Amino acid sequence: MSVLPMKRVLIVGLRKDRKQILELLQRKGVVEISADRSEPHKDQDDTVFHQIDMSSARATFDKNVTLASQALDVLNQTVPDPEPVTMFSGRQKMTLTDYETNVAKRDRIMEMVYRLGTLSKQMTEIEAELPRLEMQLETLQPWLQFGYPMNFEGTRCTRAFIGTLPNEVTSLQILEEIGASAPDITGVDVTIISASTEQTCIMVVCLKQDAQKVEEALRHMNFARPALSGGDAPLKQAQDTRAKIEQLQTKAADIQKEISSYADRRDQLKFIIDYFTMRSDKYEVLSGLHQSNRTFLLTGYVEDRFTSALESLLTARFNCIVEFSVPDESEDVPVALKNNAFSAPLESVIESYSLPGKGEDDPTLPVSIFYYVLFGLMLSDAAYGMIMAIGCAVILKKFKNMEDSMRKTIQMFMLCGIGTIFWGFMFGSFFGDATKVIATTFFGRTDISLPPIWFEPISLPIKMLTFSFLLGLIHLFTGLGLKLKRCIREHRILDAIYDVVFWYMLVGGSVIYLLTVPMITSMLGVSFVLPSAAGQVAAVLMIISAIGIILTGGRESRNWFKRILKGLYALYGITGYLSDVLSYSRLLALGLATSVIATVFNKMGSMVATGLGGGVIGFIVFLIIFIIGHLLNMAINALGAYVHTNRLQYVEFFGKFYDGGGRKFRPFTENTKYYKVQE
Amino acid sequence: MSQLGLFFALLGAALSALLAGAGSAVGVGRAGQAAAGVVTDDPSQFSKVLLLQLLPGTQGIYGLLIAFITMTQIGIMGGDSNISLAKGLLYLAACLPMAIVGYISACYQSQASVAAIGLVAKRPDQFGKAMIFPAMVETYAILALLVSILAIFGIANVNI
Known part of the structure; x- marks a missing residue:
């Protein structure tokens, strides 16, 4: 509904309390702390206040986070987590008492982290050693x-x-061979130890005086010394190696067992990761604080609605002063949005475009009204809508701890699903024309089908096109209306007339004028033609507004010649309106795409089923084609509907009134992965 | 000669499925390479880059759609398949926007997609904007689809 008002907060406290105060703020997560380092206190010659560099402590915490994460990975590889973290699962809640009990155990937990690290290193070594030994055995x-x-x-x-x-x-x-290359030697003895097609292992014995000649002869035959060493006989060596392998395997099993024994302490590992993450964040804030020998200063922003609660909370527990002030006009105040349950899911859509800039209204409510309608029109199949809505509802019900942003996204798709159900029934589409196809193929009834409540776009595409344009005009005019609202609120009445009213007159006049032309009305399939008197009034309106736009479109220029030229260019903007309205034809195209492709799959299924002579087998085959085909169609068209709904909002709608440029409110909070500590 | 009408109509249907499908295959393939590159660095971006990879894939679907409604209209999927030569040529002409614009827009959309994937890799929070750039290109595929659909439905009522 609105952009939440923000207050600037200044907290002055005793230095001994600073960590507790920060921890409290972190748990509450309502204050965005300014890390503004260019304030006067930072001056070199400030003898009272200074900032303390905490980066070495932070580095230790970050290292602990990395070590603990690695330890958790090692544990998860050996014993898979029974409740793996998914995108929906969110963080578990933890009470403050549990938190403190765990903090007291942190040294023991870190011992486990180090132990797991050592074990994993040993494991890696064994895993590298084993193949080497196996290789040796083979040689x-x-x-x-x-x-x-x-x-x-x-x-x-x-x-x-x-x-x-x-x-x-x-x-x-x-x-x-030896005899041939060294004929004069006394004698030589050759023992074949083993022979295969690749190589022959031999021992050649000769008298010492003949050694050189024999070696020479052997070299000619490509004699090679084995890649083995050691003073033991090969059999003994093999036995030793085997024993070593066995020993390593036992050791590996032991390590595995020890790692597994930590499985019931997995939660502690998760806790320690979160604990050090929070501490690291806290120390980052600490580094930015202005501290004197006994006190510290903290500045930031807080939502207006939390000010009194924050003040009473802090002053009740600590000896400190909390002051609130209204931010200056020039300040870059962070933006937080607050909306009702119907619109709030779309805040992320607004955010991914840009949050409202200074003086701008929150566009979430008007966006939400059109968003669900446009999405529904593009997907426009009641069954797909039901699958989406029910699927999202189940997810929402199953995962209670889901993070807010994820919950909003799921809620958004649920509401989009409901919009889709509405339009699906309006246009008589339920898995395309599945009702009719199933009734005809399996029950031989050609008279059963799901009639549309309104009309079938596939048989009346022009009607749907006209409806799309009409909806587009309403969407665009709403956008212009929001601009009007802002101009009036800021008492820029002339701007309101020049930039909004003239355009309402021009575009509205053109539409009325076009509706008096029989050729246009018959093309659009509109059943009425406006009387020519209306056309004359519209023409007068258009001329007045066109002249108005030419005169005022370039009003920032002082030079009249330039001004008129710019005004003419502004009038050329009417083509922009034309293309904006035409852009809504995608509502028809994407809607048709869903239903025609659904029909294709239904037809394919029924053709195969009829070919198999119907019956149970036919039905099963039909069902397989049906499920795969419709899943595919739903996925690809839901993607298309999502992308193009966003486009219509971002380009056509926001183009009329919204600039954005606001900075998101990022309170100092528990930026954790597994647990959320609550008081 | 009467078979020639059917031939040209089917040629139109085939071309729209063929060219638009080929364009999408090229586009999704190209975007897929970029997406795979991003996932090697940051697997958590998988779902986002997958969406961006799929964006040039819609032209293939639109091509299929046009091919299908043409085939239903000309009786290839059952029914009366007696099409005059003039009507067959009309169907061919009606299919051309989807075939040609489908191919070209899918190729160029993939370039926008690749760039958008790069954007998401560097700034994952800007996904909403990254998605819009490829979607802009798709507008023209949608316009072509619209013209093809309206023309094909229109031809059924033309009496030649």
């Missing part, structure tokens, strides 16, 4: 038959070469 596999340590180099007189040759080779082949 050992071909060597298991080998009884010597892998680094065995031979005895006193002999030299042993342990390694692999590519491809599968026999000991005979190896002996031949």
Whole structure:
């Protein structure tokens, strides 16, 4: 209904109370604290008041928030949260006593956070180590038959070469190759340890004096030393590795178990995240406070309706002074909106355009009246409307703790759904022409259908188009009317006449004039033609207003020549009105899109069902096509209706009177994720 | 010759589904790439960027719509399919606005969508405004849809 009046507040308190006062303000969430650092107190030569930098304390709190969030993630990965946080669930309420009990436990909770951090780190290490060991085990596999340590180099007189040759080779082949490249050696012994198509593991033993030649010969055969080390035999190594893997697995299980054991303390983790978030916010405000040795000053804005409650609350508990003053004209006062239950859901739509600027009215009420109607016209199917409205109502009922902004959005879609139900019945659309199709296909009754209360746009598109234009004109004229209202309130009567009344006359006159032309009326399907006398009156009105606009449209220019030129350009703005009105044809187009596509799916379903000879199977197939098709149609058209309703409001409607530019009121409050502390 | 009328009418229906659908496929694909990029950085923006991705998708639906009402009118979906050549050509002409404007507007709308997705990535609170820029482009698809619908319904009453 309105923009809430704001008061400027100054709180002067004792420095020892500052944290308690801030905590109280944070819980109440009604004061926006000015972080204005350019006030005179900040001056370097101010010897009394100064600001204290709290950023290092804040950094600690922020780090704790991060650690606790990580700990919660670790816990949630191991034991999923039975009540996961969804977009609807909102924050749980917590009493002040519970809050204080939890605060007393914070060191123990932080111990858990650190422990969970350590456990998760160990877990990560194990998870990295396990595949490495598995890999090692695999490399050992071909060597298991080998009884010597892998680094065995031979005895006193002999030299042993342990390694692999590519491809599968026999000991005979190896002996031949060695014999060929080093014919003069005394003797050599080749043992095949294992062989596969990729590689052959061998040990070659020769006398020490022949070692070099044999090595040379082996190198020619692409002999490679294994990527294994250690003084133990492969079998022993494999056993050790296996034991190690088992040990790590037990350890991992233990860690998992320990992490799981914290599941019943999940709430404490959530609490500690919120606790440090709040403290960090509090310290941010603290950094901006002007403090002397014994006192502190706090300035900000508060809604007018809370002033007396705030004052009595603060003065009853603390030794402090609370002063309120009316903000200056020049101040950038934050904006908060207050509306009735019907309009309030649309505050977010206003906000996402821009909040009312200085001296502007809250447009939520007029926007809401048209919003639900326009949305309903574009979606225009009673069944889709029911699904939306009932779905939203169920969500609203199920999630009591939902955040305000989310609740408003859901409420908005619920009311849009109700608008859709209304227009759906007006136009006789319930899942398109489902009533008729089902009656014809499955019951052989061609006489049953859902008759429209008003008319069917699909059979009378021109009538619907004319209605869309009419609604558009009403919408635009309402916008102009709001501009008129503001001009009159600000006693700018001349502006009101020049910028609003002339346009009412010009546009209204043109519409009346067009309605006297039989060609236009027959094109629009209007059943009446206004008498030509009305046309003459309208023409006179148009001429007067056109001259008025030419003379006043550029009234800020002093030069008359410039002024007339600007006035002519302003008159050209009539084309803007034409395109604005034509823009409402989207009401027809989107409405038709919904019903025609619904008809397509109904027809597809009935064609397949008839092809299957009706009956139970036919009905089931029909149902599948019906459900998928209508879900798709509903989703895409609800999106379209939402986007284009916003567009009509933002571009056509707001273009006539609304500028916005206000700053949102952001009270210092509990900016938490899981809990909301209440007194 | 009488079959030629039916052919041209069906050509119109096919073109509107084909071109508008192709435009939407291009548009939604392009916007989807941008949306996926945003979600890698900030998964919480998923629902917002998904909406923006879908905006160039409506032309395909409008094309389908025109194709469908043309096919019902010319009796392809059952009924009398005896269309004169002149009438067939009229149906073809009636389908062209949706086919051509549908294709072009979907392509350009996707560029506005990509930019809007970028805007939401940087300033998630400005979603309301970001949505309006692509919606502006769609206006022309809607106007084309309107002309095509009115023309197709009108042709049924023309006696040639």
